[in-house]
Amino acid sequence: MSSYYKHHVFFCLNEREEKASRPSCARRDAQAMQEYAKKRIKSLGLSGKGEVRINKAGCLDRCEEAPVLVVYPEGIWYTYIDKSDIDEIIDSHFVKGQPVERLMI
Known part of the structure; x- marks a missing residue:
């Protein structure tokens, strides 16, 4: 059985209260980065079936x-800081097929 998508990417957008004991992705610009990645993938023509x-x-x-x-189906986890990290993941992993080791967790 093969995956429906070559790469299926899930951005954590969970938000906790500011004083929570654990950090949350939403408080670290995750929503903006998810939206940026979606637009960039579409602009590259990679959003099709x-x-x-x-x-x-x-x-x-x-x-x-x-x-x-x-990223599934590989099960590769990434952390990132900004758009340049998202661009590197897109350009290397999704376009060239080479995961970005420096951002992997």
């Missing part, structure tokens, strides 16, 4: 490494 799907997710329970995203 069988290609790359960018989705929102609730808590993925990797809070201490926030913000995080996970």
Whole structure:
């Protein structure tokens, strides 16, 4: 059985209260990065059937490494800081097929 998408990406967008004991992805710009990734994938023509799907997710329970995203079917987890990290993941992993080791968790 094969995956419906070549890469299915889930961005954690969970938000906790500011004084919570664990960090949350939403407080580290995850929503903006998810939206950016979705637009970039579309602009590259990679959003069609069988290609790359960018989705929102609730808590993925990797809070201490926030913000995080996970790529299936590979099960590769990434952390990121800004658009340049998202661009590197897209350009290397999704376009060239080479996961970005420096951002993997």
